[in-house]
Amino acid sequence: xxxxxxxxxxxxxxxxxxxxxxxxxxxxxxxxxxxxxxxxxxxxxxxxxxxxxxxxxxxxxxxxxxxxxxxxxxxxxxxxxxxxxxxxxxxxxxxxxxxxxxxxxxxxxxxxxxxxxxxxxxxxxxxxxxxxxxxxxxxxxxxxxxxxxxxxxxxxxxxxxxxxxxxxxxxxxxxxxxxxxxxxxxxxxxxxxxxxxxxxxxxxxxxxxxxxxxxxxxxxxxxxxxxxxxxxxxxxxxxxxxxxxxxxxxxxxxxxxxxxxxxxxxxxxxxxx
Amino acid sequence: xxxxxxxxxxxxxxxxxxxxxxxxxxxxxxxxxxxxxxxxxxxxxxxxxxxxxxxxxxxxxxxxxxxxxxxxxxxxxxxxxxxxxxxxxxxxxxxxxxxxxxxxxxxxxxxxxxxxxxxxxxxxxxxxxxxxxxxxxxxxxxxxxxxxxxxxxxxx
Numbered sequence: 001x002x003x004x005x006x007x008x009x010x011x012x013x014x015x016x017x018x019x020x021x022x023x024x025x026x027x028x029x030x031x032x033x034x035x036x037x038x039x040x041x042x043x044x045x046x047x048x049x050x051x052x053x054x055x056x057x058x059x060x061x062x063x064x065x066x067x068x069x070x071x072x073x074x075x076x077x078x079x080x081x082x083x084x085x086x087x088x089x090x091x092x093x094x095x096x097x098x099x100x101x102x103x104x105x106x107x108x109x110x111x112x113x114x115x116x117x118x119x120x121x122x123x124x125x126x127x128x129x130x131x132x133x134x135x136x137x138x139x140x141x142x143x144x145x146x147x148x149x150x151x152x153x154x155x156x157x158x159x160x161x162x163x164x165x166x167x168x169x170x171x172x173x174x175x176x177x178x179x180x181x182x183x184x185x186x187x188x189x190x191x192x193x194x195x196x197x198x199x200x201x202x203x204x205x206x207x208x209x210x211x212x213x214x215x216x217x218x219x220x221x222x223x224x225x226x227x228x229x230x231x232x233x234x235x236x237x238x239x240x241x242x243x244x245x246x247x248x249x250x251x252x253x254x255x256x257x258x259x260x261x262x263x264x265x266x267x268x269x270x271x272x273x
Numbered sequence: 274x275x276x277x278x279x280x281x282x283x284x285x286x287x288x289x290x291x292x293x294x295x296x297x298x299x300x301x302x303x304x305x306x307x308x309x310x311x312x313x314x315x316x317x318x319x320x321x322x323x324x325x326x327x328x329x330x331x332x333x334x335x336x337x338x339x340x341x342x343x344x345x346x347x348x349x350x351x352x353x354x355x356x357x358x359x360x361x362x363x364x365x366x367x368x369x370x371x372x373x374x375x376x377x378x379x380x381x382x383x384x385x386x387x388x389x390x391x392x393x394x395x396x397x398x399x400x401x402x403x404x405x406x407x408x409x410x411x412x413x414x415x416x417x418x419x420x421x422x423x424x425x426x427x428x429x
Contacts, residue, residue, distance in 0.1 A: 020279075045279040052283060056290045060298060067301035072308030079305075086302045106295035114290060145283075150276060154283025 010229045017126060017225045020045040020148060021140045033139055045148055052145035055117040056110075063113075085113065089259070096263045099270040101166075104263060111155070112259040118145040119217055119251035123244055126224045146217040146254075152210040159262050160206035166269040175272065205265050209258060216254050220247050398426040 023032055023046045024039035036043050066082045075083060089112060093105045121144040133141040145151045167176045180198045181191045220243075227239045405422050 039277075041277050043275070043277040043279070044282060045277070048279055049282045049286070053286050056286060060290060060293050063294070063298045063302070067298050067305075070301055070305035072305055072312055075305075075309075083302060083306055086299070087306060090303070103291070103295060106299040107291050109299065110287075110291045110294040114287075148279065150279035151283045153276065154280040155287055157280070158284045158287050 013229045014222075014225055016140065017130065018142070018222075019140045020142050021047040021138060045142075045150060047141045047143065048145040048148040048151050051121060051143055052114075052118055052151055055121070055145070056114050059110075059113050059117055085109065092260065093263055096260070097267040097270075099170075099267065101266075101270065103162075104266055107162075107266075108259045108263050111262055112255050115146065115155070115213065115258050116252060116255035118151070119255055121145070122147070122217060122220055122224070122247060122251060125240075126221070126228050144217060144221055146213055147221045149210065149214045149218075152214040153206075155213075155258070156206035156209035159209060159265065163202075163205065163265050163269045166266060170270050171272055205261075209261055213254050213258055216250055220250055394429055397429055401425055401429075 021033065022036040022039075022043050023030060024036040024043045025031070026035055026039065028035075031039075062078075063082055066079050070079055070083075086109060089109045090105055093108055097104050124143060129143045130141045133139075142148065164176075167179070171179065180202070181195050183194055183198060185194055223243055224240060227236055227243065231239060402422055405425075
C-alpha cells in the first residue's frame, strides 16, 4: 500500500514499507515525514520508538505482575512460563559470566525478552498494521523496531558503554589502557600495532551486535515484503508460511545471540589479566 | 537508512527498562523460585527421613512380635507343666482315697461277719442244749450231762 500521492508500483510498495514514520522540529514547530527529510541527526523514528517502548512496557508490566503475585507454592501457567525464562537466563548467566554482578542477569532477561518481542512483530503480516495506519492518516509505519538500525545500535552502544564502564571499574584506567596496548604482543615497540588491533576488536563488538540483529531482521522483513509485492494474493501463503515458520527460529535465535554475546562481552570486561 | 536521534531514545528506554527489570521484576521472581527450590529440597529431605523412620519402626515391630511369640510359647509350656502336675496330684489323691474307702469297707464287713458268727454260735448252743434236753428228758437228768453239753458248745 503506497502512501498518498504515490503510484502503486512494486518499487514504490517496497520503498513505502521500508520507510519509518519520522518526527523532527523545524522552524514551523514539530513536523512529520516529508518535512523531516533534511533534519539531519535530530530526527526521530517515532514508529520504531513507539513499538519498542510499547513492547518493553508490555513485557515489564506482565513480568512485574507475575513477580508481585509470585508464590513459592504451586505456580500458575504464566508464572511457570516466566519462571522458566528467568531460570533459563539465570542459568546462562551462571554458565557464562564469571564474576559477581547483580546487573547482568536482569540485563540479559530484558534483552532476551524485549528483543524477542520486537522481532516477533516481524510475524505480523506486512500489510496489516501499515494499511490500517494509512487509513487513519499515518502515511508511513514500520512496526518491527529491530529492522531499524538506530534501534539495534541504541541497544549495542548501551552494551558497549557497559563494557567500557566495567572494564575501567574492574581493571582501573591503567589496566584498561594496558589491555588495549600490551595485547596480543607484549612488547613496547608493538604498542601502536596492539592499540589498533585491540581498538578494532573493541569497536567491532557493538557494531557486530547491532548489524547482526538488524541484518537478520531487515532481510527477513524484506523477504516478507517481496513475497507480498511479487506474488498474487492467493499464492502468497505458499511462500510466506514456510518463511514465517523458519523465521520463528530466526527471531528466537537472534534474541538469544544478542543476550548471549552481551553476557560474554561483559564477562570478558570483568576478567582481569 | 540514516543514523539519527532514534538511537538515543532507544538507549534511554533500554537503560530505564534494564533498571526497572533489575529493581522490580528480577528480585521477586528469583525469590519465589529460590523459595520453591528450598521447599522442594526440604520436602525431599523429609520424605527420606520418614522412610528411614518407617524402616526403623518396622524393625522394632518385628522384634517385639518375635519377643511376644517367645513369651507366649514360654507361658504355654509353663501352663502345660502345671496342668500335668495338677492332674498327677489329683490322681494320687484319688488313689489314696480309693484305698482308704476300700480298707474301711473291708473292716466293716469283717466286723459284721464276726458279729454274725458270734450270734449264730450262741443260737446254735441254745439249739443244741434244747435238743439234748429233749433227749435227756427221756433218759437222764439234766445235771448229769451238763458237762457234755458244755463241751459240745465249746467245740462249735
